[in-house]
Amino acid sequence: MKFDIVTIFPRMVEAGLAEGVVSRGIANGVLDIRVHDLREFTADRHRSVDDVPYGGGPGMVMKPEPLVKACTAIAETRGTPGAVIVLSPQGRRFDQAEAVRLGGLGHVVLLCGRYEGMDERVLELVGAEELSIGDYVVSGGELPALVVVDAVSRLVPGVVGDGQSVEEDSFARGLLDHPHYTRPAAFAGHDVPPVLLSGHHGDVRRWRRKAALARTLERRPDLLAVAELDADDRVLLDEIANERT
Numbered sequence: 092m093k094f095d096i097v098t099i100f101p102r103m104v105e106a107g108l109a110e111g112v113v114s115r116g117i118a119n120g121v122l123d124i125r126v127h128d129l130r131e132f133t134a135d136r137h138r139s140v141d142d143v144p145y146g147g148g149p150g151m152v153m154k155p156e157p158l159v160k161a162c163t164a165i166a167e168t169r170g171t172p173g174a175v176i177v178l179s180p181q182g183r184r185f186d187q188a189e190a191v192r193l194g195g196l197g198h199v200v201l202l203c204g205r206y207e208g209m210d211e212r213v214l215e216l217v218g219a220e221e222l223s224i225g226d227y228v229v230s231g232g233e234l235p236a237l238v239v240v241d242a243v244s245r246l247v248p249g250v251v252g253d254g255q256s257v258e259e260d261s262f263a264r265g266l267l268d269h270p271h272y273t274r275p276a277a278f279a280g281h282d283v284p285p286v287l288l289s290g291h292h293g294d295v296r297r298w299r300r301k302a303a304l305a306r307t308l309e310r311r312p313d314l315l316a317v318a319e320l321d322a323d324d325r326v327l328l329d330e331i332a333n334e335r336t
């Protein structure tokens with residue numbers, strides 16, 4: 092999987108790529124990630140990447156030339172990407188399905204916005220899609236780009252080790268995860284649920300599935316509404332409903 096990330100804060104992005112599963116994926120050679128300093132694609136003495144907005148108003152807008160030049164250079168040196176993504180509060184919400192789609196493309200360019208945003212013609216000229224990571228304000232596209240790289244990279248074979256199954260990730264299954272416990276069995280007056288100490292794997296599986304369903308019902312009923320539930324799940328949800336009365 093190839094990523095090219097264009098930013099005015101390359102060190103911020105490099106720092107986020109230097110740890111954890113993404114770092115390991117790069118070291119293993121299954122991830123090929125380049126970070127590009129937008130200022131390298133400027134032509135003026137001050138290496139300007141922003142300018143005042145036409146029509147007036149507060150803040151600055153990212154100039155189109157450096158961004159389009161960066162995309163052209165990336166296409167020439169790295170090949171035509173499957174998608175150019177602008178990280179932007181105006182974008183569609185990034186989710187697990189989007190991560191799966193991007194993973195299938197093999198090569199994604201990520202443009203990180205700063206200031207009030209970028210000149211709209213960049214999006215038209217490079218055929219970009221806009222993605223947001225959620226309904227809250229962060230200061231620019233760098234952290235959102237790292238979120239996208241992380242979520243997509245986890246799906247690339249060889250990035251996540253045997254220990255943590257990508258298949259079992261809560262969003263991959265459509266439910267929130269069940270609670271987790273480790274030793275000691277009693278801690279500060281709080282005991283681990285006895286079934287987890289019982290050694291009855293069938294009972295443990297059932298308890299975990301029920302706990303996941305109960306949590307999802309409580310915290311994210313929107314997920315439960317679209318989850319693929321089988322007959323056993325319906326029985327567990329019935330039990331949960333009855334225990335609540």
Ligand code: 9D3
Pocket residue numbers: 178179180204205206207208222223224225226227228229230231232235
């Ligand atoms: C203070 C500026 N705001 C005026 C209405 C608009 C604004 C512009 C740029 C708000 C945030 C940003 C910077 N954020 C992003 O570039 C961004 C983002 C986000 O803030 N939230 C969720 N996803 C994303 S993806 C890129």
